[in-house]
Amino acid sequence: MPHRAHPIEQESIRILRSRVDTSGLSPLVKAVTERLVHTTADPTWAAELIADEESLAAGKRALEAGATIITDTRMVAAGITSRSPELLDPSSDHAGAVVAIGTDIAACHRDFTGAALVIAFPAGFVGALDAKRALVASGVPVLTNRTDRGGFALATAAVNALLYA
Numbered sequence: 001m002p003h004r005a006h007p008i009e010q011e012s013i014r015i016l017r018s019r020v021d022t023s024g025l026s027p028l029v030k031a032v033t034e035r036l037v038h039t040t041a042d043p044t045w046a047a048e049l050i051a052d053e054e055s056l057a058a059g060k061r062a063l064e065a066g067a068t069i070i071t072d073t074r075m076v077a078a079g080i081t082s083r084s085p086e087l088l089d090p091s092s093d094h095a096g097a098v099v100a101i102g103t104d105i106a107a108c109h110r111d112f113t114g115a116a117l118v119i120a121f122p123a124g125f126v127g128a129l130d131a132k133r134a135l136v137a138s139g140v141p142v143l144t145n146r147t148d149r150g151g152f153a154l155a156t157a158a159v160n161a162l163l164y165a
Contacts, residue, residue, distance in 0.1 A: 012038055020046045028056035028165055032143065035161035039153055048145045050132075055141035059098050059117030060162045067116055068097040069159060072104040079156030082163055100159050102152030108135045119143045119158045121150035 005013070013034060016022075020043045022030045029051050036045045063069070069085035070092050071077045077085040080100075086092065088099065088107060095114040101107045105122045108131035112118045120135050122128045125148055132144045143158055 009038070016043070019043050022046065026053035028053055028060060028162070031165040032056060032158055032161045035157045036154055039157040045145070048147055048149070049143070050136060050146060051143045055117055056143065056162065058141050060165060062096055062098055062116030063162055069100060070094055070097050071100045071102065071155070072107045073102055073152055075152040076100050076102040076155045079153070080159050080163070098159065100155040102150070102155035105131045108132060112138070112140045115140055117141045117143065119155050121145065121154040121158070123150035124148060
């Protein structure tokens with residue numbers, strides 16, 4: 001079912017687009033970027049994301065095919081209202097899954113080979129940036145950012161952007 005934006009959300013997106021030029025972004029990168037900027041009311045997120053259309057498309061296709069969503073925290077799971085995500089644990093099978101990490105820095109160091117997409121937004125001054133860099137270097141399809149900023153709301157927003165795009 002397509003996402004129907006509330007009038008306040010529509011106005012927020014209009015304001016966002018007046019402050020951040022997303023017109024040159026590919027469709028899914030644009031959808032995710034706008035959702036994260038909208039969620040935080042912080043236009044600086046637009047320049048901070050590490051995202052490519054191919055990885056996001058792989059995640060979207062997986063979601064459309066009913067792939068499992070695996071999250072590191074109940075806070076991320078609670079925000080994904082159109083699906084029922086599973087919580088990440090040592091026995092999680094993430095083959096073909098979309099993994100959304102919102103807080104657990106250590107989770108970024110797991111082997112996510114075979115995951116359709118890993119969304120990683122753990123925050124923190126100790127280890128978060130290194131964990132994100134390691135995940136990018138692992139070669140799995142990833143959506144993350146270039147700084148130590150992050151949080152569960154961003155991971156949630158990114159999954160929802162792909163579900164509704």
